[in-house]
Amino acid sequence: MKISIFGLGYVGAVSLACLARDGHQVTGVDIDRTKLDLIAAGKTPVVEEGMVDLMQQVAASGKVSVTTDAEEAMLGTDISLVCVGTPSAANGSQDQGAVLRLAGQMGRALKRKSQPHVVVFRSTLVPGTVEDVLRPIIERESGKKDGEHFHLCFQPEFLREGSSIRDYDKPPFTIVGANSDAAYTQLEQLFGHLPCKFLRTSVRAAEMMKYCCNNFHALKITFANETARLCHALGVDAFEVMDLVCQDTQLNISRAYLKPGFAFGGSCLPKDLRATAYLAKTRDVELPMLAHILASNQNHLELAFDKVVAAGSRKVGFVGLSFKTGTDDLRESPLVSLAELLIGKGYELRIYDPEVHLARLLGANKSFIEQHLPHIGQMLHAEMDTVVAGSEVIVLGSNSPAVIDALAARLKPGQQVIDLVRIPSGTALPVPVQGLCW
Ligand SMILES: NC(=O)c1ccc[n+]([C@@H]2O[C@H](COP(=O)([O-])OP(=O)(O)OC[C@H]3O[C@@H](n4cnc5c(N)ncnc54)[C@H](O)[C@@H]3O)[C@@H](O)[C@H]2O)c1
Numbered sequence: 001m002k003i004s005i006f007g008l009g010y011v012g013a014v015s016l017a018c019l020a021r022d023g024h025q026v027t028g029v030d031i032d033r034t035k036l037d038l039i040a041a042g043k044t045p046v047v048e049e050g051m052v053d054l055m056q057q058v059a060a061s062g063k064v065s066v067t068t069d070a071e072e073a074m075l076g077t078d079i080s081l082v083c084v085g086t087p088s089a090a091n092g093s094q095d096q097g098a099v100l101r102l103a104g105q106m107g108r109a110l111k112r113k114s115q116p117h118v119v120v121f122r123s124t125l126v127p128g129t130v131e132d133v134l135r136p137i138i139e140r141e142s143g144k145k146d147g148e149h150f151h152l153c154f155q156p157e158f159l160r161e162g163s164s165i166r167d168y169d170k171p172p173f174t175i176v177g178a179n180s181d182a183a184y185t186q187l188e189q190l191f192g193h194l195p196c197k198f199l200r201t202s203v204r205a206a207e208m209m210k211y212c213c214n215n216f217h218a219l220k221i222t223f224a225n226e227t228a229r230l231c232h233a234l235g236v237d238a239f240e241v242m243d244l245v246c247q248d249t250q251l252n253i254s255r256a257y258l259k260p261g262f263a264f265g266g267s268c269l270p271k272d273l274r275a276t277a278y279l280a281k282t283r284d285v286e287l288p289m290l291a292h293i294l295a296s297n298q299n300h301l302e303l304a305f306d307k308v309v310a311a312g313s314r315k316v317g318f319v320g321l322s323f324k325t326g327t328d329d330l331r332e333s334p335l336v337s338l339a340e341l342l343i344g345k346g347y348e349l350r351i352y353d354p355e356v357h358l359a360r361l362l363g364a365n366k367s368f369i370e371q372h373l374p375h376i377g378q379m380l381h382a383e384m385d386t387v388v389a390g391s392e393v394i395v396l397g398s399n400s401p402a403v404i405d406a407l408a409a410r411l412k413p414g415q416q417v418i419d420l421v422r423i424p425s426g427t428a429l430p431v432p433v434q435g436l437c438w
Contacts, residue, residue, distance in 0.1 A: 001190060003027070004073040006102055007084035008035045008066075011122060011157050013046050013055075014164040015081060019190070020058035028066045029073045036066040050165045070102065074109035079118040079186055083157070086123045094126050096133070103134045107141020110150050117150045118183045122157045127208040130154050130177075146179075153178035154203045155187060156210035173197040177206025219289070226287045230276070233283035262397065262420040262436060263300040263334035266323040267364070270294060270332045301334050304436055305341045307418050308393060311434075314347050317391025319384065319407055320398030320421075321353040328355040331368045335397045335420075339379075340372055351379045352387040354403060385410060396421055 001024045005012045008030040016039070020026045028039055035045040042059030044051035058064050067073055074080055084098040099121070110117060119138070121130055130153075135146050146152050154177040159167035173196045178184040184200055192198055201209075227245075228238035245252055264270075277291045308316060323333035330336055339349055358377055361369060369376055381387045384403075388394060388410040396407065399421035408429050411417070417433045 001025070001079060001186070002077040003190075004029055004077040004080045006030075006070065006073070006080060006082045007098070007123070008032075008039060008045055009083065009085060010046050010048070010161050010164060011159065012081070012083035013039070013044065014048060014051065014159060014168055015083060015122070015157075016064065017044075017051060017054045017058050018165060018168045020061065020063040021054060024063065024190075025077075026058075026064050027073045027077055028064065029068065029070055030066075031068060033068065036068065039064065040066050048164050049162065054165065070105040071109035071112070074106060074117065075113055077117075078115070079120065079190070080106070082119065082121045082123055084123055086125060094124075096125070096129065099123055099125065099129075099134065100137065103137040104141050107138040110138065110142035110144055116182065118186045119150060119152050120183070120187065121152070121154045124156070124210050124214075125154065125207050126211070127204045129207060130203050151178070151180045151183035151186075152203075153180070153183035153187070154206045155191075156206055156213075158213070169194065171196050173199060175206050175209060176200050177203035179203060222289050226290050229285050230280050230283070230287060233280075233285045259422075260438060261422065262304065263297045263337075264323075265332040265334040265337070267329055267331040270297075297334075300436075301337055301341075304334075304338055304395070304418070304420060307434060307436065308338075308342060308347075308395060309345075311393040311416055311418060313392035315390065315392045316342060316347050316349055317387040317394045318349065318351040318353075319387065319394060319396050319403060321351050321356050321380075325398045325400050325403075325421075326355065328353075328357070328361065328365065330356065330361070330365055335395075336369065336372050338395070343373070343375075349379045350381055350387040350390050351376070352381050352384045353398065354384075354400070356380065357382070388415075391415070393418060396423070401427075 003019055003024050004027045005016045006029045008016060008028050012028065016026050016028045028036065030036055038045045039055065039059070042056045044055040082099065082102060084102055086099060087095050089095040106119060121134070135152055138150070138152065139145060142150070144150060156175055158171045171194060174191050174194060176184055176187050176199070178200060188198060224242055227242060231238035231241055250256065273290065273294055277287065280287045318335060318339060321333060321335050321339070322328055322330055339351065342349060358380055384406055388407065392415055394407065394415060394417045396404070396417055397420045404423060404427055408427065411429055411431045413431065415431045417429055417431060419433050419435045422435060422438060423429065423433065
């Protein structure tokens with residue numbers, strides 16, 4: 001394929017070298033003449049393992065050319081990869097200056113081009129940039145339409161500096177955010193041979209997932225480092241602890257707990273986070289990330305409260321009350337906290353949970369509910385019918401399929417549901433449903 005690459009920093013230079021190695025004809029474009037001269041001379045503009053030899057080899061193969069002329073590069077190629085920098089602006093926002101200027105140039109080049117062209121944005125871009133910001137610029141400057149005369153798409157880059165050639169050849173996966181088959185097919189030809197999943201998604205999801213990955217990596221590093229600070233203060237070997245943590249591939253290093261939902265609660269997580277924060281305080285160790293998890297959880301709970309308030313009715317029915325489906329444990333259940341907040345504001349509550357029977361509650365579970373919902377006896381109903389029939393807004397906090405089906409059968413026009421569990425996509429409720437943040 002004839003490929004132009006815009007921006008020859010870490011991402012662009014490595015992509016140029018690897019694509020030329022794989023037999024493609026590659027034109028590198030940059031505004032920095034020094035980088036272009038280095039590449040033209042078979043030298044690498046970035047320090048990366050393997051790049052010295054690879055640049056020499058691909059320059060000698062005649063498969064690489066360089067230019068500062070963006071329009072010339074687009075006219076001479078079928079597909080363009082955009083790898084220009086998107087650094088932080090002073091206020092923390094993304095500085096899109098380079099990609100915005102480039103979009104204008106690309107639009108003007110496309111105006112002169114009669115063959116279709118695919119533009120792949122590989123720079124990290126805040127969600128919505130390709131469709132809401134770059135596409136209008138390119139369409140305006142070219143006088144042509146995305147999806148007809150040219151095809152825009154977004155393919156996040158996952159290489160890591162220091163191991164970028166190895167990462168190029170073995171990425172965790174290839175994600176293509178594309179609206180048109182033309183863009184997807186071209187990228188499949190370019191990257192489909194790599195030993196990983198090749199996934200197609202919306203452009204926005206592809207943009208967002210790149211941020212999500214980097215945020216998750218930062219979160220993991222900080223988790224390990226905060227754990228190490230506390231371990232060190234306590235005389236515990238942090239490497240031993242983290243190694244053990246990583247050996248649990250069922251709950252720790254897994255998909256577990258990574259699905260959006262309602263706030264967490266229960267008899268363990270909140271109390272153990274509090275104890276950890278207290279322990280750190282007694283040893284003068286600052287753990288800002290761990291110490292703010294409960295505050296973030298509270299924000300999630302308040303979001304649900306705001307949704308119920310915004311629903312506009314004071315007759316609220318809860319379907320589900322325990323901290324998770326399938327247990328009667330009410331200790332620190334976020335649904336109990338939500339009920340407390342609503343009762344405090346004078347809401348009329350009816351509650352149904354198939355697992356919760358007042359007479360059967362014992363010990364700490366019983367005393368927790370007596371303390372937090374002392375009048376629970378008047379609100380708790382043994383049958384779902386009375387709760388649903390007497391409520392205008394239903395808060396769904398149980399993800400039991402049987403419970404959701406039973407609810408679906410009882411709902412009547414005029415009612416609405418606030419979904420805290422994400423009702424499965426195949427289950428349709430006969431009334432308006434609002435997800436918590438979905
Ligand atoms: N560095 C990484 O490990 C990495 C990994 C994944 C994603 N990314 C993302 O990829 C993008 C590029 O990162 P990088 O580290 O390679 O950046 P970089 O700063 O090393 O290189 C960017 C290059 O773009 C050039 N440039 C600027 N404006 C241009 C224009 N109008 N036309 C042509 N070239 C232009 C610059 O001269 C520079 O050489 C960023 O959005 C970054 O967030 C980087």
